[in-house]
Every structure is written in structure tokens, then in C-alpha cells.
Amino acid sequence: MAATIDRLALAAVALNQDEYRTIVRALGRDPNDLELGMLGAMWSEHCSYKTSKALLRQLPTEAPHVLQGPGENAGAVDIGDGLAVVFKIESHNHPSAIEPYQGAATGVGGILRDIFAMGARPIAILDALRFGPLDEGRNRHLFQGVVAGIGGYGNCFGCPTVGGEVYFDSGYADNPIVNAMCVGLVTHHRLRRAKADRAGDVVLLVGADTGRDGIHGATFASVEMDERSASRRPAVQVGNPFLEKLLCEACLQLNELDGVTAIQDLGAAGLTSAASELAHRGRRGIDIDIDRVSRREQGMSAYEVMLSESQERMLVVVRPEAEAAARQIFDHFELHADRVGNVTSTGRIRIRDGGAIAAELPLKTLVEGVPLRSPAAAFSEKPPSPALPSIEEPEAVLLDLIARPNLRSRRPIYRTYDHQVQDNTVIGPGFDAALLRVPGTHKALALTTDGNPWYVALDPYEGTKAAVAEAARNITCTGARPIAVTNCLNFGNPERPRVFGQLQESVRGMADACRAFDLPVVSGNVSLYNETSERNIPPTPVIGMVGLLDDVSARCPAGFQDDGDLVFLLGDTREELAGSEYLRLLGARLEGRPPMVSLEMERRLQAGLLDSIGRGVLRCAHDVAEGGLLIALAESALFGGRGLRCPSIVGHVSREAFYFGESQGRVIVSVAPRRVPELQKLMAHHHVPLHTIGVVGGEHFQVGPDIRVPLDVLRAAWETPF
Amino acid sequence: MRTGIVVFPGTWSDRDCAHAVGEILGEPVRYIDHRERDLHDLELVILPGGFSYGDHLRCGAIARFAPVMEAVSDFANRGGLVLGICNGFQILQEARLLPGALLRNASCEFRCEWVHLRVEQSDSAFTLDARPGQVLRIPISHGEGNFFADAQTLESLERDGRVVFRYCAPDGRVTAAANPNGSLRNIAGISNARGNVVGMMPHPERACEALLGGDDGLAVFRSAIHALARVPV
Numbered sequence: 001m002a003a004t005i006d007r008l009a010l011a012a013v014a015l016n017q018d019e020y021r022t023i024v025r026a027l028g029r030d031p032n033d034l035e036l037g038m039l040g041a042m043w044s045e046h047c048s049y050k051t052s053k054a055l056l057r058q059l060p061t062e063a064p065h066v067l068q069g070p071g072e073n074a075g076a077v078d079i080g081d082g083l084a085v086v087f088k089i090e091s092h093n094h095p096s097a098i099e100p101y102q103g104a105a106t107g108v109g110g111i112l113r114d115i116f117a118m119g120a121r122p123i124a125i126l127d128a129l130r131f132g133p134l135d136e137g138r139n140r141h142l143f144q145g146v147v148a149g150i151g152g153y154g155n156c157f158g159c160p161t162v163g164g165e166v167y168f169d170s171g172y173a174d175n176p177i178v179n180a181m182c183v184g185l186v187t188h189h190r191l192r193r194a195k196a197d198r199a200g201d202v203v204l205l206v207g208a209d210t211g212r213d214g215i216h217g218a219t220f221a222s223v224e225m226d227e228r229s230a231s232r233r234p235a236v237q238v239g240n241p242f243l244e245k246l247l248c249e250a251c252l253q254l255n256e257l258d259g260v261t262a263i264q265d266l267g268a269a270g271l272t273s274a275a276s277e278l279a280h281r282g283r284r285g286i287d288i289d290i291d292r293v294s295r296r297e298q299g300m301s302a303y304e305v306m307l308s309e310s311q312e313r314m315l316v317v318v319r320p321e322a323e324a325a326a327r328q329i330f331d332h333f334e335l336h337a338d339r340v341g342n343v344t345s346t347g348r349i350r351i352r353d354g355g356a357i358a359a360e361l362p363l364k365t366l367v368e369g370v371p372l373r374s375p376a377a378a379f380s381e382k383p384p385s386p387a388l389p390s391i392e393e394p395e396a397v398l399l400d401l402i403a404r405p406n407l408r409s410r411r412p413i414y415r416t417y418d419h420q421v422q423d424n425t426v427i428g429p430g431f432d433a434a435l436l437r438v439p440g441t442h443k444a445l446a447l448t449t450d451g452n453p454w455y456v457a458l459d460p461y462e463g464t465k466a467a468v469a470e471a472a473r474n475i476t477c478t479g480a481r482p483i484a485v486t487n488c489l490n491f492g493n494p495e496r497p498r499v500f501g502q503l504q505e506s507v508r509g510m511a512d513a514c515r516a517f518d519l520p521v522v523s524g525n526v527s528l529y530n531e532t533s534e535r536n537i538p539p540t541p542v543i544g545m546v547g548l549l550d551d552v553s554a555r556c557p558a559g560f561q562d563d564g565d566l567v568f569l570l571g572d573t574r575e576e577l578a579g580s581e582y583l584r585l586l587g588a589r590l591e592g593r594p595p596m597v598s599l600e601m602e603r604r605l606q607a608g609l610l611d612s613i614g615r616g617v618l619r620c621a622h623d624v625a626e627g628g629l630l631i632a633l634a635e636s637a638l639f640g641g642r643g644l645r646c647p648s649i650v651g652h653v654s655r656e657a658f659y660f661g662e663s664q665g666r667v668i669v670s671v672a673p674r675r676v677p678e679l680q681k682l683m684a685h686h687h688v689p690l691h692t693i694g695v696v697g698g699e700h701f702q703v704g705p706d707i708r709v710p711l712d713v714l715r716a717a718w719e720t721p722f
Numbered sequence: 723m724r725t726g727i728v729v730f731p732g733t734w735s736d737r738d739c740a741h742a743v744g745e746i747l748g749e750p751v752r753y754i755d756h757r758e759r760d761l762h763d764l765e766l767v768i769l770p771g772g773f774s775y776g777d778h779l780r781c782g783a784i785a786r787f788a789p790v791m792e793a794v795s796d797f798a799n800r801g802g803l804v805l806g807i808c809n810g811f812q813i814l815q816e817a818r819l820l821p822g823a824l825l826r827n828a829s830c831e832f833r834c835e836w837v838h839l840r841v842e843q844s845d846s847a848f849t850l851d852a853r854p855g856q857v858l859r860i861p862i863s864h865g866e867g868n869f870f871a872d873a874q875t876l877e878s879l880e881r882d883g884r885v886v887f888r889y890c891a892p893d894g895r896v897t898a899a900a901n902p903n904g905s906l907r908n909i910a911g912i913s914n915a916r917g918n919v920v921g922m923m924p925h926p927e928r929a930c931e932a933l934l935g936g937d938d939g940l941a942v943f944r945s946a947i948h949a950l951a952r953v954p955v
Binding site for chain 2: 151155156157158240241242243245246333334414415416417418419420421422423424425426437439552
């Protein structure tokens with residue numbers, strides 16, 4: 001056996017010598033070029049999770065209501081009434097860094113396909129975005145391109161974009177983060193797994209023709225970027241949301257048909273990944289004849305056909321006798337379907353090209369044969385928080401703070417997204433969590449994504465715990481109960497010990513927090529190698545969460561509702577300013593310990609909140625997050641279009657920490673005066689600290705002697721355009 | 723009100739319209755495939771919103787050639803009620819059932835938000851239930867809704883009372899600030915001369931339930947029911 005190979009040939013598929021030796025051992029021979037290309041794609045970090053798999057095993061994935069955990073196109077959870085919610089979040093960072101519009105658009109397209117491959121109708125999209133500061137032209141170009149791409153795809157497809165978040169930090173200047181989450185609904189008995197478990201079934205390739213776009217996308221997403229990355233533009237795919245809409249409607253009709261075994265989308269690593277995963281999940285084999293694949297251009301090699309990441313393509317596996325009925329559906333939507341192969345019982349994938357066998361690989365090797373990596377991990381020290389300057393003019397600080405790109409109104413972004421189509425949007429973007437009614441029931445789903453990058457940078461364990469806690473708090477503020485989690489782990493180059501240490505700590509934090517809240521993680525995605533010219537992104541775990549509200553009429557808004565209502569703060573404020581937007585405003589270095597999350601306190605807070613919303617005690621509830629207490633109060637005032645009068649409200653901490661610190665586990669609520677005793681009783685029962693803040697009303701936002709701003713001045717600052 | 727909702731490839735507010743007319747108002751609804759040619763069973767035809775044919779070439783430019791459009795023209799000419807919403811309005815213009823054009827929004831951006839509409843006349847089949855000057859709160863969701871017509875067409879639309887809706891402030895004043903897309907004279911919807919065909923950029927089907935933020939859109943569909951009760955088609 002000639003277990004040696006040209007280094008360049010290996011570098012082209014991003015494999016190392018050890019991995020190559022493993023391949024030769026498994027095959028008993030050297031792979032040919034096509035086989036090596038297929039293995040390189042399937043063994044890429046993006047497809048194989050070789051670096052993160054061992055860590056991800058810590059995450060809780062089971063619960064009685066979980067219908068489908070990780071390992072499928074998306075996770076699925078029971079929400080009663082015979083319905084399941086299907087959801088997943090996925091990254092498209094690397095393509096977006098090169099070609100922001102198409103990178104983001106195809107990110108949305110890919111996650112939509114994951115949802116309708118499960119038989120579910122996509123009902124919502126959320127996007128978690130991170131960019132460098134907008135005063136640099138390239139960052140602005142990326143930001144505008146990504147936002148336009150998300151809107152361009154989602155709006156045309158007809159799925160509402162209802163939430164997400166965006167933050168700006170110089171750590172993302174070279175490498176923006178673009179994560180798209182999609183949520184769908186399906187009845188239990190129509191929930192579909194992409195498992196080809198019947199030999200003799202016919203494999204149809206439906207949708208777009210196959211072109212040269214996106215060759216090596218999976219590999220490209222698994223290596224660091226450098227100044228030559230722009231030349232990889234051909235590795236970025238181009239989206240066609242119109243075709244995707246037809247594909248979706250066809251797949252949903254197909255899903256009702258008897259004799260359909262599996263539906264699988266073609267994403268990273270294209271036909272190679274879709275065909276081999278389908279067959280391997282069913283413990284079968286698969287034959288693909290690439291002569292039958294319709295192409296956009298002539299002269300494409302077998303290698304290019306097997307690794308193309310052309311968008312809007314699905315593999316559909318049907319019993320031979322169901323093929324005609326399936327074709328009728330495709331014809332109705334004027335979609336093209338090629339019969340490209342068959343399911344076999346060989347346990348191998350076999351590729352034919354011009355009648356000859358061009359590749360033959362055992363699926364076990366291709367899909368799960370990659371040796372797991374366990375890189376060295378290093379952990380940074382946690383220095384104490386620095387001494388702080390005191391605030392001279394709180395009012396000026398408030399106005400500066402609320403106008404910051406990280407805090408100002410997101411309306412200029414979300415109004416370019418259709419967030420209403422499908423007629424389910426009860427609470428749209430711009431609040432703690434979006435709320436969508438579940439058609440045909442009185443229920444609603446609360447949806448959010450969260451992940452404060454600065455807390456994670458200071459302490460990956462605490463920061464990721466905080467991300468889970470905040471997502472749950474956002475869901476709870478609407479009155480919904482968190483039911484399950486999806487996640488996207490965006491990190492730098494894991495071959496650097498510091499980065500791998502961040503990943504390790506972050507996953508541990510997510511696991512601990514999810515366990516504490518009894519939340520199963522049902523799907524997710526890992527995006528490593530977010531490194532450009534040796535600069536790594538800040539560690540960026542993003543938590544996507546779904547909550548269930550049994551009676552949509554019991555929902556709770558985030559804005560003040562009525563003059564005279566009393567405002568309270570639930571939860572305690574500590575002397576925590578590290579990682580805050582306030583310190584960034586002052587230009588302080590990012591150092592110290594981030595706000596700590598007590599999972600026990602957080603559970604009590606959320607239980608108390610749900611109890612009081614369920615009893616109709618609260619008029620509004622709003623999470624205290626970036627910017628701290630005054631920003632949260634200002635937001636509730638602006639949401640509701642009502643002023644606020646607070647007497648002097650300094651607590652047991654410094655004025656800075658009380659006004660602008662970002663201690664976790666806090667929520668502001670408003671209550672009609674006559675229901676205050678009930679609130680006090682409930683909070684005492686749940687052991688949640690309750691602090692009086694002020695009274696709703698007037699045209700001003702007024703805090704003690706320090707701040708008295710007319711509401712329209714506050715609004716003008718908040719509505720600073722991007 | 724026997725209602726048909728046309729589904730072109732890329733249409734997406736078909737289901738929302740069916741929800742509003744069928745489930746909320748309880749009227750009989752069926753979908754019309756873009757290849758159909760027979761609409762004789764219907765009293766109201768809705769051309770819903772979406773991106774028919776992916777907006778390729780120009781919004782509505784390809785849909786106008788779908789087989790169903792000939793039938794829609796005949797149906798309209800016979801006096802049947804036709805409502806074009808958003809992309810449906812664009813298609814009606816391309817099919818010459820309504821005048822003018824809808825250009826790219828002046829902001830050059832897609833806009834999805836609640837706007838206020840002043841009802842300009844209550845003679846059209848879709849505003850019978852409203853009174854002139856009444857303000858309706860209804861969302862828009864489009865990138866190409868900037869109404870344009872040449873001066874002569876504009877004058878005749880105004881003179882003949884065929885401007886059905888104008889974007890306005892909450893108090894009904896027609897101002898530049900209330901215009902979300904640069905439409906000439908804040909025009910949001912117009913009718914044909916007979917008043918049985920109306921095109922509008924806002925989405926009344928999204929404003930039929932308080933739960934979703936408002937139900938002012940019901941006036942549009944209820945008007946059609948009353949128009950049919952009054953004038954046998």
C-alpha cells in the first residue's frame with residue numbers, strides 16, 4: 001500500500017496525512033481522485049464534526065417531547081394537538097465573507113430546505129448576525145449585502161423573517177457571522193426522516209440543474225481564510241428563491257404520497273453528502289449514475305458533478321411503483337426530476353460515469369470513518385474587573401448608549417424583511433422574542449436567538465450559560481415556556497489551543513444551562529476556522545430557542561401599556577460592568593469577569609414570571625439585557641409610547657452598575673396598581689427579589705434627579721439610522 | 723361570495739387570502755391554477771401577492787401571459803369582481819386591466835410595515851362598506867410599489883374618482899412623510915372605470931384579525947360581499 005500522497009493533493013481536500021493513511025487502511029488501496037474528493041468533503045469539519053463531536057456528546061438531547069434529536073436534517077419536538085415543531089440553525093459565515101448577498105441568501109435557502117425535507121412547512125426565519133464596526137467601508141458592504149440577501153431570499157420564498165439579532169465588534173471585521181434559523185410545522189404522522197432503508201427504491205434528483213458553483217464549499221468552510229479567499233468566489237453558490245418555493249410546495253405534496261421513502265436536501269458537499277447520508281442512515285447502499293444528472297454546462301467532470309453545491313436541489317427516494325405519482329407532482333410545479341440511481345443493499349456508494357464505475361466507497365468509511373480530533377486546549381486566565389470611572393452626566397450617557405449600533409432600534413433592518421406573510425405573526429421582530437400563532441389551535445410559538453459575544457469572550461463557560469439563560473428569559477417574557485434548543489457554534493481555528501479551549505468551555509456551559517432548564521438540544525451546527533490571516537473571531541455560540549404558549553390570548557407584551565401602571569425590577573443587580581456596552585462606550589478594554597448566571601435564580605425568576613403572566617397579573621415584561629436597566633426601561637417606554645417616572649432608584653451597588661450594568665437574571669415588569677399585592681405574593685412564593693422602580697405615564701423618561709428626557713428625544717436617539 | 727384565488731408559480735399570499743375570505747368571513751373559496759381557463763363558477767377573483775415567476779424580467783410581466791389571465795380579463799369585462807393585491811396589482815397593470823406602473827420603491831429597499839390608507843371613494847366594489855375619508859390601517863410588503871402614471875392618466879384617474887386609497891398619516895392627512903414608497907400623489911390603490919377591478923399594494927388579508935395587529939382589512943372583503951348582493955353579476 002502506497003500510503004503516501006502529494007501534500008498539495010491532500011491540501012486541496014483539506015485532509016492530513018494521518019487521515020489519508022486511515023483511508024488507505026479502510027479501502028485496502030489508494031483512493032482515486034474522485035474518491036479522495038468525496039472523502040475530503042465528507043471528512044471536512046463542516047460535514048463530519050470531527051473536532052467537535054466528542055464535545056457535543058455532553059449536550060442533553062433527550063426529553064419525552066423530543067420526536068427527533070440531532071443527526072437528521074433538523075430536530076423536531078411535540079407541541080400537542082398532533083403537531084410537531086421542526087427547527088434548526090446553521091451558519092453561512094465563510095460564503096458571506098466573500099459574497100455577502102449570495103452567501104446570506106443561500107444560507108437562508110439551505111436552512112429552509114432542511115425544514116421542508118422533514119415534511120414541515122417553514123413558518124419562520126431568524127438570523128443571528130455579527131459584523132465589524134460600520135464606520136469601515138468593507139464592514140458596511142458586508143452588512144448591507146447580508147441584510148439584502150436575507151430579505152431577498154426570504155421575501156421571495158414567502159417565509160416571514162421574524163427575529164434574530166445583530167451585534168457589531170471589531171473582532172468580526174474580517175469574518176462576519178451569518179447564522180440562519182428556520183422553524184416549521186408538521187403533523188406527527190407526516191414527520192419524515194431522510195433514511196433510504198429499502199433496497200430497490202428509485203433515487204430522483206429534483207430541482208435546479210447541477211453547475212460548477214460551490215465546488216469545495218464544505219472544504220472551504222473548514223479552513224481558515226486569507227487574502228486569497230476572494231479568489232474562492234466560485235466556491236460561493238447562487239440562490240434562486242423562486243425555484244425553492246416550487247421545490248418546497250412539491251416536497252410538501254410529495255410528503256402526503258404513499259411510497260415516498262425519504263427526502264433529503266443537497267447542501268454542503270452536494271450530491272456526495274446527500275446520497276451517502278440517506279443510504280447510510282438506512283443502513284443500505286446507493287448507486288448513482290452521473291450521466292443522468294442534468295447540468296448547466298458541458299464538460300463537467302464526475303468530480304465536479306459529485307461535489308457541486310448548486311442550490312435548490314433535493315434527492316427524493318421513492319418505491320418504483322410510486323415514481324409516476326411523484327413525477328406528476330413535479331410536473332405540476334414544472335420541476336425537473338432526473339432518475340439518477342437506486343438504493344442497493346451493498347453498504348457502499350458506487351458512482352458510474354460513462355458506464356464505468358468511477359468511484360466505490362464503503363458508506364461507513366465515507367460517512368463516519370473520519371478519526372475524531374482532540375486538539376490541545378488552553379484556557380485564558382480571568383483577571384479581576386478593572387476600576388471604573390464614575391458617570392458625570394447620566395442623561396448624556398443614556399442618549400449616547402441607546403444610539404449605539406449594538407442597542408439602537410433594528411427597525412431599519414427588519415422592515416426590509418417580510419415578517420408577516422403566512423398570517424401567523426402575533427409579535428414581530430424588535431422585541432424579546434417573536435410570537436407566532438399555531439394555525440388551527442389557540443397555541444403560539446415563541447422564537448428567539450441569543451448570544452452576547454463579549455461575555456463569551458471574557459469567559460466562554462459563563463458567557464454561554466448566559467446565552468441559554470437569556471434566550472429562555474426572552475421566551476418567558478412573552479408568557480411562553482421554553483421547550484427546546486438549537487445552536488450554532490461559531491469559533492476560530494480549533495488547531496489553536498486557546499480557540500479549542502473556548503469551544504470546550506462554551507459547550508460545557510451550554511450543557512450545564514440546558515440541563516438546569518430541562519431543555520433538550522435537538523439540532524445544531526458547528527462553524528470552525530473562522531480565522532482570517534491569523535486573526536480569530538471572538539468565540540460566538542448562538543442559541544436558538546423555541547417556546548410554547550398554550551393560549552395565545554395570555555401573551556405578554558414588552559412595552560408599557562397604561563399610565564399609572566407600576567414598574568418593578570425582578571432579580572438582583574450586582575456590581576457587574578465587565579463586558580457591558582457602557583464600558584465599550586467609554587472605550588474601556590474588554591477585561592474582567594462577565595456577569596455571572598445563577599441557574600437556580602434564573603429558574604426561579606422564570607417560574608415566577610410564567611406564573612404571574614399565566615394569572616394575568618402583568619401588563620408587560622421585558623428582559624434586562626445589553627445596556628442594562630435604564631436601556632430596558634427606555635425600550636419599554638418606547639415600545640409602549642409612554643413615559644416613565646422613577647424616584648431615585650440607586651440600589652446596593654454603584655450608580656454605574658445599577659443604571660448600566662448587565663447583571664443577568666433580571667426582568668422589568670409593569671402591573672396595574674390593584675394587582676401589586678398579587679405580584680408581591682407570587683414573587684415571595686417563588687423567592688424572586690422584587691424592587692420598585694416607578695410609574696408609567698407622561699411625556700418624559702425621568703429617573704430621580706439625574707435624567708429627564710422627552711420621549712421623542714429618546715426615540716430620535718434610539719432610531720439613529722445604521 | 724364564490725371566491726377564486728389565482729396561484730401562479732411563486733405566489734405566496736394565496737393561503738393568507740383563503741384564510742381571510744374562507745376561514746374568517748366563512749365564504750366559499752377555491753384556488754385557481756395559472757393554467758385554468760374557466761372561471762364561470764366565481765363571483766370574485768383575487769390575484770394575491772407574492773413573487774410570480776420570481777419577479778423575473780419585471781414584476782408581473784410573465785404572469786400576464788399565463789393562460790388564466792385571458793379568463794381573468796373576460797371575467798373582468800363581464801363585470802366580475804377582481805382584486806389585485808401587491809403582486810396581483812402589478813399583474814393587473816401588466817395585463818392592462820389597470821393603468822400605470824409600479825416602480826422600485828423610492829428608498830430602493832423592500833418595506834414591510836403597517837401604513838395608514840385614506841379611503842378616497844366608496845363607489846368601488848371593494849370600498850362600498852367604507853366612507854370617503856375613513857382611515858384604514860393595513861400593512862405593506864413590497865419592493866416595487868411606487869405608483870407611476872403619466873400626467874394625463876393621473877388626471878383622468880383623479881377626475882373619474884378612480885383613486886381608491888392613498889397613503890396617509892394616522893389622522894388622514896396625505897403627507898410626504900406618510901408615503902412609504904414614493905408613489906405619485908400617495909396613490910396606494912386604484913380601480914378601473916367600472917369600479918369592479920381594484921388593485922392595491924397593501925395587504926388587506928394581513929389585517930383581518932385583532933390578534934395579528936388589526937382588522938381594518940375586513941372592510942375590503944366585506945365590501946365585495948355587499949357589492950355582489952347589490953349588483954347581480
